[in-house]
Amino acid sequence: MQSEIKNIVIVGGGTAGWLSAGIIAAEHLDLSAETHAPNITITVVESANVKTLGVGEGTWPSMRSTLRKIGITEAELLQKCDVSFKQASKFVNWHTEKNHQYYHPFTLPIGVKKVNIAEHWLNAQHSSQHDYSQFCQSVGYQDQICDLGLAPKMVATREYDAIANYGYHLDAQKFSQLLKEHCTAKLGVKHIVNDVETVNVNSNGYIKSLQTQQNRTIEGDLFIDCSGLHALLIGQHYEVPFIEQKSVLFNDRALAVQVPYTDEDEAIASYTLSTAQSNGWIWDIGLQTRRGIGYVYASEYTTEAQAKTTLQKYLIKNTSLKATDELNIKAFEFTPGYREHFWHKNCVAVGMSAGFIEPLEASALALIEQSAKVISEQLPRTFDSMLIIAKRFNQKMTKHWQQIIEFLKLHYVLSARKDSPYWLDNRKPESIPPALQEQLKLWQHQPPSQYDIAHTEPLFPAASYQYILYGMHFKTNANSAKKLTKQAEFALALMADNQQKRSQISSVLPRNRTLLNKINQYGMSNI
Numbered sequence: 001m002q003s004e005i006k007n008i009v010i011v012g013g014g015t016a017g018w019l020s021a022g023i024i025a026a027e028h029l030d031l032s033a034e035t036h037a038p039n040i041t042i043t044v045v046e047s048a049n050v051k052t053l054g055v056g057e058g059t060w061p062s063m064r065s066t067l068r069k070i071g072i073t074e075a076e077l078l079q080k081c082d083v084s085f086k087q088a089s090k091f092v093n094w095h096t097e098k099n100h101q102y103y104h105p106f107t108l109p110i111g112v113k114k115v116n117i118a119e120h121w122l123n124a125q126h127s128s129q130h131d132y133s134q135f136c137q138s139v140g141y142q143d144q145i146c147d148l149g150l151a152p153k154m155v156a157t158r159e160y161d162a163i164a165n166y167g168y169h170l171d172a173q174k175f176s177q178l179l180k181e182h183c184t185a186k187l188g189v190k191h192i193v194n195d196v197e198t199v200n201v202n203s204n205g206y207i208k209s210l211q212t213q214q215n216r217t218i219e220g221d222l223f224i225d226c227s228g229l230h231a232l233l234i235g236q237h238y239e240v241p242f243i244e245q246k247s248v249l250f251n252d253r254a255l256a257v258q259v260p261y262t263d264e265d266e267a268i269a270s271y272t273l274s275t276a277q278s279n280g281w282i283w284d285i286g287l288q289t290r291r292g293i294g295y296v297y298a299s300e301y302t303t304e305a306q307a308k309t310t311l312q313k314y315l316i317k318n319t320s321l322k323a324t325d326e327l328n329i330k331a332f333e334f335t336p337g338y339r340e341h342f343w344h345k346n347c348v349a350v351g352m353s354a355g356f357i358e359p360l361e362a363s364a365l366a367l368i369e370q371s372a373k374v375i376s377e378q379l380p381r382t383f384d385s386m387l388i389i390a391k392r393f394n395q396k397m398t399k400h401w402q403q404i405i406e407f408l409k410l411h412y413v414l415s416a417r418k419d420s421p422y423w424l425d426n427r428k429p430e431s432i433p434p435a436l437q438e439q440l441k442l443w444q445h446q447p448p449s450q451y452d453i454a455h456t457e458p459l460f461p462a463a464s465y466q467y468i469l470y471g472m473h474f475k476t477n478a479n480s481a482k483k484l485t486k487q488a489e490f491a492l493a494l495m496a497d498n499q500q501k502r503s504q505i506s507s508v509l510p511r512n513r514t515l516l517n518k519i520n521q522y523g524m525s526n527i
């Protein structure tokens, strides 16, 4: 087969579909060219009858560069999608049932490009005039910005630029809508609202066209399956096996609810609050007009009725609600896992059709961005080259999934909670991937470093492992031989300097809500 890849068809108009369309269109459909004759076409086909998931409120800092590239202004995003800034995840009661909390901030530890600061923090932890007892506080200041409810930037900071690294909390429905409007109006993406019913293939099994219930035939060369849990092409048609991960990550259910603020000046947290419960954990995300709160739990350990009671108790204790009977609590079911491969013949799965693991650390949208970016940058020109690109894409994505699973499991393995079989079972060796067991053995003797991560462009760098390990009181033996080196001197100077920054930063940054209000009113600096 030699013919060119010209027509891309994306099935699904959820976040995965529209983000993929935007990322690929921004690179390949140049509408500003005087003689507009793009080489390819991009068509999104979505059903009016099958709703999008409508959850997925936490994003990563990568979303800033993605949206900048797609051409959506940050002010527009903030004004249209109920957006707030996300600077960290804050974990409460993950180590013990009470009185424990720590942050996993988006800003990397100080000096990260020059020194592995964790090595020197371990030495300085108990022998310094400063309080270096907590890792996160010793190597950065974002925890303090979060504690004080401050924004990650000032009103004069240019759009998408940051003082402290940040992503967003957003309304997933409004976000898909904004992407759809932008992709169709500004990027030349075609949009068809039809229900895909049949997949037509050629003699090699490659997809030729899709037949819709409304009697339309949609032809294409490359088909991107963004049909969510329906997995129309990769699952239903090609039957690419699904690798289940429930024996490692037990959670397979979620209950989600939206709680409006009663006071329009109520403080907005700029972190995702994640509070561990006896059979899962509750997320709590502050947007501009409401909070999104949900309980992720394991159906093998608790029932939906019990989970609902747990969520209701949380709502009464932590919001201004007096009763919860009127709330519209939505239930979700999922099987944790991912596809054996993601690119099969001329079909590639992105988003929930490729896999889903519970939303701890909110990596789903980040993986969608990564997948679409690779597809766009490596967009095959011919069917022959597609085979090679597909093989590499599959290798890369498999590594991403394995890392996500190991990294999420780390949060459970380090817990000392004994209040339920759920937490005890989570620490049983048979539930821990061997690669993670090996890392944990190594990290008793040295802190995580970039060399522990086997692949390039990892979703979670070594710093993320450090934040979780030391936030959860993991013990690494300090290497006192490193105490007197030049690197140690440099690291200690950085840590002392960080103490100063911590005391200054709060006078510079505005309150989270104050900045959001200003941007809503006046827009944003883009010079």
Ligand SMILES: Cc1cc2nc3c(=O)[nH]c(=O)nc-3n(C[C@H](O)[C@H](O)[C@H](O)COP(=O)(O)OP(=O)(O)OC[C@H]3O[C@@H](n4cnc5c(N)ncnc54)[C@H](O)[C@@H]3O)c2cc1C
Residues within 6 Å of the ligand: 011, 012, 013, 014, 015, 016, 017, 045, 046, 047, 048, 049, 050, 051, 052, 053, 054, 055, 056, 057, 058, 059, 172, 194, 195, 196, 197, 226, 227, 228, 229, 230, 232, 254, 256, 294, 332, 334, 350, 351, 352, 353, 359, 362, 363, 364, 365, 366
């Ligand atoms: C409880 C929960 C919390 C989450 N939290 C986060 C988070 O904080 N951060 C994060 O990054 N991710 C999160 N996620 C994941 C995130 O929601 C998804 O990755 C994201 O919404 C992408 O979904 P999707 O576009 O793949 O699928 P969907 O939103 O389900 O979209 C599927 C699309 O396919 C279309 N479709 C289906 N069948 C047909 C058909 N026959 N013909 C035509 N079109 C069809 C539908 O109309 C729809 O447009 C969460 C997920 C859950 C379940």
